Amino acid sequence: METYYRPSDLGKFSDMGRANEELWNKFQAYYQAVFAEGTLTEREKALVGLAVAHAVQCPYCIDAYTQACLEKGSNMEEMTEAVHVACAVRGGAALVHGVQMRNVATKLSM
Amino acid sequence: MVQSLQARASPLAAVEEQLRILGQPGGVPAFQERMAAAGLFPLHATGITVFQINVGKLCNQTCAHCHVDAGPDRREQMSRETAERCMSALARTDIPTVDITGGAPELNPNFRWLVERSRALGRHVMDRCNLTVLCVPPQTDLGEFLARHNVEIIASLPYYRAEQTDAQRGAGVFDKSIEALRMLNDLGYAKPGSDLILNLVYNPVGAFLAPKQSEIEAQFRRELARRWGIAFNHLYTLTNMPISRFLEFLLATGNYHDYMQRLANAFNPAAVAGLMCRYTISIGWDGRLYDCDFNQMLGWEAGFGAPQDIGEFDVVRLNSRRIATGNHCYGCAAGAGSSCGGSIL
Numbered sequence: 043m044e045t046y047y048r049p050s051d052l053g054k055f056s057d058m059g060r061a062n063e064e065l066w067n068k069f070q071a072y073y074q075a076v077f078a079e080g081t082l083t084e085r086e087k088a089l090v091g092l093a094v095a096h097a098v099q100c101p102y103c104i105d106a107y108t109q110a111c112l113e114k115g116s117n118m119e120e121m122t123e124a125v126h127v128a129c130a131v132r133g134g135a136a137l138v139h140g141v142q143m144r145n146v147a148t149k150l151s152m
Numbered sequence: 153m154v155q156s157l158q159a160r161a162s163p164l165a166a167v168e169e170q171l172r173i174l175g176q177p178g179g180v181p182a183f184q185e186r187m188a189a190a191g192l193f194p195l196h197a198t199g200i201t202v203f204q205i206n207v208g209k210l211c212n213q214t215c216a217h218c219h220v221d222a223g224p225d226r227r228e229q230m231s232r233e234t235a236e237r238c239m240s241a242l243a244r245t246d247i248p249t250v251d252i253t254g255g256a257p258e259l260n261p262n263f264r265w266l267v268e269r270s271r272a273l274g275r276h277v278m279d280r281c282n283l284t285v286l287c288v289p290p291q292t293d294l295g296e297f298l299a300r301h302n303v304e305i306i307a308s309l310p311y312y313r314a315e316q317t318d319a320q321r322g323a324g325v326f327d328k329s330i331e332a333l334r335m336l337n338d339l340g341y342a343k344p345g346s347d348l349i350l351n352l353v354y355n356p357v358g359a360f361l362a363p364k365q366s367e368i369e370a371q372f373r374r375e376l377a378r379r380w381g382i383a384f385n386h387l388y389t390l391t392n393m394p395i396s397r398f399l400e401f402l403l404a405t406g407n408y409h410d411y412m413q414r415l416a417n418a419f420n421p422a423a424v425a426g427l428m429c430r431y432t433i434s435i436g437w438d439g440r441l442y443d444c445d446f447n448q449m450l451g452w453e454a455g456f457g458a459p460q461d462i463g464e465f466d467v468v469r470l471n472s473r474r475i476a477t478g479n480h481c482y483g484c485a486a487g488a489g490s491s492c493g494g495s496i497l
Binding site: 083109112113115117118 | 311313315316356358360361362364367368371413
């Protein structure tokens, strides 16, 4: 079945460098630096990446960061907790906008 | 308990079938081509420092990733005569380390004799131990025996939690492994000031590469101490080799091509210098000689004019022999590299 998302496309990510190698190289250098061990370990950064992948709902990122988390030694429980963090922040983001709803409703109501 | 590929009459029990599949890794360049492109082909030994004896395929476990296809249903065992030929060959060399593996090597009736003889020859001895064998009733004095002979224990423990460990090694294995580790600690293994060495081996529980060795070692050290008060010396990360039962898992789960691609993408020429085949000679239960335990399981005997039987053991000729390589070798050359001594880089 034809689909917008194909797993094999993840392997073609570097094709994005074809029409602008300079920007691609800058992005790659930045990306590598971000995920290198710093104050946070590589394992912790992969878990953050996994949570963000779910928040932005990117199937490529979910695929890549699930593998990355396993390869950094994380287990299913830790990865599930990370996804719940993304879920809680997204859910909270929706809920906190309820304050805006309340502000508008209060202003309009008698 | 799960049976071996051989007992199930799986097509993968035949090395010819494994080699046929390994010869078609789907878009992945042949290992020899990658080696040649990096100026590393052909590969040669750099002098033997490890005399690795695989005493047979009998094991009390049937792990899902086993490259030996070992299990309780296997009967191949090194005889006393072959064990004696091994020790005779060893005595004619100054190879410092004897590495005894299997199967569960301790189940071979000649295991203790091999340990005693190797130690009498002044060699360092390593036992590749699955831990649970230390809890098998006839073997309950095994820990004391190993400690008495100052044998380094290389113990398999793929994770510090039961779920992952049992998924790879069988139901109930984790709890028994913890019991065995506690017993080894009580005997003095990995205790401060003790010269009894207890190293752990991590294999990924699935179709992915191992974490950075130093990081996962720190994780294991923290978690095993916190949860069970267990100490160990070092943790070695090993890559799962795409042969035998792990190959069966890869094929059954549709992971084979992606895994081979993952290994090939992670090919690291810098790891090649430290490949274990370059400093190891692997001896089969029947006395045949191989470049490594993986080649042994694929039936690839030492080639290119090198001696092929322990009765012809000639350390000078073996020290610089040419090594047989194939696509499975990506497993040892991926990322930071993988060897019986853990990550290479």
